[in-house]
Amino acid sequence: MYRIGIDVGGTNTDAVVMDGNKLVLGVKSPTTEDVTSGIVASLSQVLKESEIGADQIGAVMIGTTHFTNAVVERRRLSKTAAVRLCLPAAECLPPMVDWPDDIRDTVGGHYWMAKGGNEFDGREISSIDEDELRGIADEIGKKGIDTIAISSIFSPVNGEMEQKARAVLAERLPDANFTLSSEIGRLGILERENAAIMNASLRRLSAETVEAFGKALQSAGLNCPCFITQNDGTLMGSEFVKAYPVLTFASGPTNSMRGASFLTGEQDAVVVDIGGTSTDVGSIIKGFPRQASTSVDIGGVRTNFRMPDVFSIALGGGSIVEPDDPIRVGPKSVGYKIHTEGLLFGGRTPTTTDVAVGLGFAEIGDAEPARKLGSERLGAICEIIDEMVVNAVERMRVSPEKIPVLAVGGGSILVRDKVGELPVVKPENFAVANAVGAAIGQISGEVDRIFSLEKTSRDEALESARKEATEKAISAGAKPDSIEILDQEDVPLAYLPGNATRIRLKVVGDLDG
Amino acid sequence: MDSLRQVGEPELEAIEVGAGILGTGGGGNPYIGKLRCREELRRGRRIDVIPLQELDDDALVVSLGGIGAPVVGVEKIEQGEECLRALQALEQELGQKIDATISSEIGGANSMEPMLTAAQAGIPVVDGDGMGRAFPEMQMCTWSIYGHKSSPSAMADEKGNIVVFRNTASEVWLESWPARPLSPWVQLPESRLRRCEENSSRNLPCRTRSRRLGRWARRFSTLMNSTAIRSRRYLNMKTAVC
Numbered sequence: 085m086y087r088i089g090i091d092v093g094g095t096n097t098d099a100v101v102m103d104g105n106k107l108v109l110g111v112k113s114p115t116t117e118d119v120t121s122g123i124v125a126s127l128s129q130v131l132k133e134s135e136i137g138a139d140q141i142g143a144v145m146i147g148t149t150h151f152t153n154a155v156v157e158r159r160r161l162s163k164t165a166a167v168r169l170c171l172p173a174a175e176c177l178p179p180m181v182d183w184p185d186d187i188r189d190t191v192g193g194h195y196w197m198a199k200g201g202n203e204f205d206g207r208e209i210s211s212i213d214e215d216e217l218r219g220i221a222d223e224i225g226k227k228g229i230d231t232i233a234i235s236s237i238f239s240p241v242n243g244e245m246e247q248k249a250r251a252v253l254a255e256r257l258p259d260a261n262f263t264l265s266s267e268i269g270r271l272g273i274l275e276r277e278n279a280a281i282m283n284a285s286l287r288r289l290s291a292e293t294v295e296a297f298g299k300a301l302q303s304a305g306l307n308c309p310c311f312i313t314q315n316d317g318t319l320m321g322s323e324f325v326k327a328y329p330v331l332t333f334a335s336g337p338t339n340s341m342r343g344a345s346f347l348t349g350e351q352d353a354v355v356v357d358i359g360g361t362s363t364d365v366g367s368i369i370k371g372f373p374r375q376a377s378t379s380v381d382i383g384g385v386r387t388n389f390r391m392p393d394v395f396s397i398a399l400g401g402g403s404i405v406e407p408d409d410p411i412r413v414g415p416k417s418v419g420y421k422i423h424t425e426g427l428l429f430g431g432r433t434p435t436t437t438d439v440a441v442g443l444g445f446a447e448i449g450d451a452e453p454a455r456k457l458g459s460e461r462l463g464a465i466c467e468i469i470d471e472m473v474v475n476a477v478e479r480m481r482v483s484p485e486k487i488p489v490l491a492v493g494g495g496s497i498l499v500r501d502k503v504g505e506l507p508v509v510k511p512e513n514f515a516v517a518n519a520v521g522a523a524i525g526q527i528s529g530e531v532d533r534i535f536s537l538e539k540t541s542r543d544e545a546l547e548s549a550r551k552e553a554t555e556k557a558i559s560a561g562a563k564p565d566s567i568e569i570l571d572q573e574d575v576p577l578a579y580l581p582g583n584a585t586r587i588r589l590k591v592v593g594d595l596d597g
Numbered sequence: 598m599d600s601l602r603q604v605g606e607p608e609l610e611a612i613e614v615g616a617g618i619l620g621t622g623g624g625g626n627p628y629i630g631k632l633r634c635r636e637e638l639r640r641g642r643r644i645d646v647i648p649l650q651e652l653d654d655d656a657l658v659v660s661l662g663g664i665g666a667p668v669v670g671v672e673k674i675e676q677g678e679e680c681l682r683a684l685q686a687l688e689q690e691l692g693q694k695i696d697a698t699i700s701s702e703i704g705g706a707n708s709m710e711p712m713l714t715a716a717q718a719g720i721p722v723v724d725g726d727g728m729g730r731a732f733p734e735m736q737m738c739t740w741s742i743y744g745h746k747s748s749p750s751a752m753a754d755e756k757g758n759i760v761v762f763r764n765t766a767s768e769v770w771l772e773s774w775p776a777r778p779l780s781p782w783v784q785l786p787e788s789r790l791r792r793c794e795e796n797s798s799r800n801l802p803c804r805t806r807s808r809r810l811g812r813w814a815r816r817f818s819t820l821m822n823s824t825a826i827r828s829r830r831y832l833n834m835k836t837a838v839c
Contacts, residue, residue, distance in 0.1 A: 201673070209673070273671070
């Protein structure tokens with residue numbers, strides 16, 4: 085069976101067909117406002133060009149930045165009620181206190197703080213007051229809000245209060261949907277709560293989008309399972325995405341890095357993904373993107389997801405060049421209008437691509453207008469571009485070895501055979517690396533529960549969690565010999581008898597077949 | 598060095614970065630304290646900074662901050678006026694008004710609390726601190742090394758519990774009172790100006806220095822706070838190209 089990987093980006097929707105580990109074909113088509121018709125166009129094109137029947141496709145994997153873009157652009161976010169169980173603690177910093185005004189306004193900025201929450205050792209800060217919560221439910225109802233995010237202090241250690249509050253609120257608000265912070269994030273109340281609120285505000289969009297994906301597949305004649313890639317490069321089923329859209333936030337850079345690593349076969353490298361407007365630089369270590377160690381801002385909102393560490397600069401194939409002294413490159417870009425505005429297509433705006441073409445790095449369009457700038461000038465501009473790339477790469481490089489730089493994305497003609505002292509590898513299908521990254525998305529198995537360390541050691545408990553997660557991954561369709569641990573975390577629970585510890589462990593493996 | 602006289606939002610941002618650097622890997626993240634100070638400013642309160650030389654000879658200055666594991670502090674945020682309640686309890690105990698607050702450590706999370714409490718109490722914060730960075734224990738403050746004894750002192754929590762310590766055997770004993778890492782809030786003792794001046798002079802003026810360091814670091818922000826800035830750039834690319 086074949087697999088199809090799709091990357092729904094802001095500008096293009098790319099699709100690739102993979103036969104096991106072999107890339108059969110990749111196509112690009114413009115992303116459409118309704119998303120669906122862009123996907124249908126890509127799917128039809130890739131099926132037609134590869135001459136593979138729809139019945140031979142075993143699975144479709146979709147990577148999308150749709151939800152991230154909604155947050156960044158403050159569009160299509162639902163009004164959300166944030167309920168925090170904390171009082172009297174944490175009163176000084178209410179929910180969304182550190183959000184930029186525009187996004188707080190978009191989700192409505194409605195919050196309530198109530199009694200509840202736990203101490204670090206599981207004791208209650210104060211008990212839940214059901215009457216107080218019922219009053220809050222009535223107020224939420226009066227405002228006509230049906231999307232609710234609940235957070236509680238130390239809920240990653242004990243999530244019971246959030247569950248109880250959900251039950252009480254749901255009695256009065258039976259049609260509301262709930263996001264609990266304990267299901268989403270880690271310690272750090274503000275960051276976890278932020279993620280829960282964003283998740284809640286995205287659920288309607290998520291339901292619509294998942295449905296649109298399903299319809300697109302149907303229109304293209306595909307009846308196979310459809311997966312969506314999440315932050316760590318593993319796959320989620322549709323129902324899961326509907327409930328947890330925030331888990332797709334970093335899937336874009338993850339797919340691009342994993343796709344680049346796959347296409348080149350390099351396991352340790354710096355990946356440079358040059359698009360039309362910006363360049364994302366990240367590190368691959370043993371085939372996986374290096375994770376950020378501190379909090380990550382999404383559209384100005386602080387979260388603490390595990391996300392790949394990505395450094396971005398405003399340099400792309402469409403970046404506008406100011407050729408007279410002082411020479412400037414970017415940050416503005418002509419973007420998708422390069423086909424009309426770039427010199428090489430008969431336009432009037434010099435871009436980085438014109439410089440590359442003028443110097444003969446690539447043969448696109450008409451090189452003559454760019455050459456008129458003179459080779460000395462072109463060389464000087466090229467030096468500036470090189471310096472931008474070298475600085476970004478050196479910043480993200482974590483190895484003293486001469487690891488390769490993997491250049492992907494439509495704008496990668498801007499780099500040649502070397503970045504500083506590092507050799508550049510450009511895979512043949514550099515333009516569709518993201519879609520390839522989605523297509524090679526892995527199957528995961530996860531365990532998250534409390535183990536007693538009374539009669540076993542911590543190592544034994546971790547081992548049994550690993551076995552359990554492995555079995556789950558295999559039954560979900562992972563190839564047994566490809567399974568590795570992706571993430572592991574254990575939190576000792578001082579408040580429970582019997583030396584209890586909460587173990588969270590995730591294993592991943594390649595999709596079998 | 599231009600001396601800092603009043604802290605507004607830009608100064609807060611700079612002090613946050615400077616205090617992060619002076620935390621030298623410990624002391625917790627000043628982020629939450631910065632947000633709390635910012636909320637006070639937005640409510641119309643002022644954070645005034647006073648150089649040590651301008652305090653009266655008999656001015657009463659207290660150092661204050663939080664004790665406990667910073668990891669608890671990012672999850673269980675304070676109610677907001679813990680230190681103010683402790684400060685008022687100490688005034689009651691001494692029968693005297695407190696004239697200013699000072700940081701025991703300018704590095705990490707405790708860089709912010711003295712500014713916050715000063716704003717709430719309507720008194721200035723001294724441009725100085727007890728160690729010039731973040732340290733593991735209170736007894737490592739310059740004034741403790743020179744024999745200052747932290748009693749009386751006061752401690753408050755978010756629930757309304759307040760404890761005043763009339764006498765403690767040593768600085769180490771005082772700090773071991775919150776025996777578990779509950780992050781309670783400690784109001785450390787009176788420090789008479791003269792002793793303060795003698796003993797903390799080599800650390801002065803730390804708040805100004807922290808701001809300067811922060812400003813410097815922000816200019817070279819590519820070095821600092823890297824992931825947040827990086828990712829913001831990445832994800833905000835559509836709305837604002839940095």
